Amino acid sequence: MKITNIRVTHVNLPLDAPFWWTGGLYPGASKSIIEVETDEGLVGLGEAPWWHFGEVVEREIAPALIGADPIDLADCESRCVPPWQITANTGENAVSVAFGAVELALWDIRGKALGLPLYQLLGGAVRKRIAFSEYFSFRPAQNGAGGEMTPEAIRDYCLRMRDDHGSTIFEGKLIQGDPQLEIRTVAMLREALGPSAQIRLDSNMQYSLTSARWLLRELEPFNIRNYEDPVATFEEMAELRRHSIIPFSTHIPDLRRACALGAPDYFVCNFAALGGIGRTLKFIAACEAMGKGFWCYSNDLGIMTAAYLHVSAATPHITEASQSLFRWQIGDVIENGPFRQVDDTVAVPEGPGLGVTLDRDALRYWAEHFQTHGPMGHFNDPASPGRYRRLPLH
Structure with a gap:
């Protein structure tokens, strides 16, 4: 061929x-x-x-x-x-x-x-339903969607996901440059969702080390499953580890530094960013050997998500839910897409290869x-048109 x-x-x-x-x-x-x-x-x-x-x-x-x-x-x-x-x-x-x-x-x-489905080529499935988180964030209203711009609205959104879809795993960004707002929102979520729901957070490096120390101290009583990139560097995460038991994750796949410094604890990666499925499998095996966890990235379309499903099915070491923006995606390029989780999970496709078909x-x-519109920009700050933000925000 x-x-x-x-x-x-x-x-x-x-x-x-x-x-x-x-x-x-x-x-x-x-x-x-x-x-x-x-x-x-x-x-x-x-x-x-x-x-x-x-x-x-x-x-x-x-x-x-x-x-x-x-x-x-x-x-x-x-x-x-x-x-x-x-x-x-x-x-x-x-x-x-x-x-x-x-x-x-x-x-x-x-x-x-x-x-054969991809998971069979990778050694067979240890699980056939793969866990994914719901996602929450402050979202302005648009065409009848979004509108979660207060702690109360985010709490109500997560409760709706629980009631409508059986969701118990929630990850989110509470990014407004205000640690007090984040603490108040998390407190509301924990009270509303109960002690067994998973709450994971992601600040995209918005906090200085000084702010992050104080913030994580205040968040610890709410049993945070994981905090992704609370600060900008592995060195700062290692220093933050001295003050917090909350696990940390990152998108930066530098395993050597993570092991040398003792933080972060998990890697959250896109397979192409790691060089493909073959290199991803090697990276996950190295993470397992060195005591670091791994789960999959979010905001991908159905083709990459199918790869996540198959690799997660065949990899015992992926034990945590992967990220997901599925509920917010209004379309996809595969038939019957986007994927949607029910009771926190998505079934692995059973067709040959990735098991998905282009629509x-x-x-x-x-x-x-x-x-018509050009590529979508991710750095638009309406408060400062034509200017990029600088980190940390607080």
């Missing part, structure tokens, strides 16, 4: 309402959908975490892979990716992420060629949205 073509389609996927994060208002995502075509009629699906990486796929990776055997992952990687030890230190590692998006499609082809009409619609 040979690769005959690689097609890249940029898409926008807006959320039903924007949410506040440290960079400003986050309205949705701009991704690149990858289709790897073969001379035997099999087509593998991949997804880049941001549209810029799709440009790298078109410019550098696609020409290198035409004629390659899609089953031979080592050969395909050697055609595209320079030594990662060098590129990681020279700012040239965009090609590693771009190849990671394509590598998903190569695994999809492998599963389709063998008629051509949806792909065309969201590609036209990208063409």
Whole structure:
């Protein structure tokens, strides 16, 4: 089998309402959908975490892979990716992420060629339903959605998710630059949701070490399951560990520093950002050996989410719920998407490969949205148009 073509389609996927994060208002995502075509009629699906990486796929990776055997992952990687030890230190590692998006499609082809779901190729499933969190944040109202701009509104939103969908795992950003507001909101959530619900927090590095010390002391009585990036560096997290028992997570996959410093405790990563499924499996195995946890990223579309489902199914070490913005996503590029959790879980697709199928009409619609409106920006601060925020916020 040979690769005959690689097609890249940029898409926008807006959320039903924007949410506040440290960079400003986050309205949705701009991704690149990858289709790897073969001379035997099999087509593998991949997804880049941001549209810029799709440009790298078109410019550098696609020409290198035409004629390659899609089953031979080592050969395909050697055609595209320079030594990662060098590129990681020279700012040239965009090609590693771009190849990671394509590598998903190569695994999809492998599963389709063998008629097996991806989790079977990875050793079989230890679980068939995968846990995902609900998400909450301060969200301005938009077209009948959002409007959770007070602690009371966030509490009521989470209660509705519990009552309507059986949700007991909640993660959120309480980012308004006001620690007192965060404490008040968490106190309301714990009282309303009860002692058994999981509450996880993410500040996207908004706090100084001084503020974070005080904040986490006040939050400890509310049994916080995890706090993601409360401060900006691993060194600050290590110092914060001296004052708090709350576990920390990060999106920065620097395992050596985490082990040397003793913090953070968990990594939350996109598979393409790690270089693909193969490198992700190695990273998770290293985390297990070094006593660090792992779960999956949020705000991905159905192709990447399917990869999360299969890898989580086949990986005993992924014991915590992965992140999810599923409830806020108004569309997807796969048939029957977006995924939606019920009782905190999503079933693993059982079809060959990733087990998902492109919805051509949806792909065309969201590609036209990208063409018409351009990529979605994540750093818009209405209080300071044309200016980027600086951290920490408090």
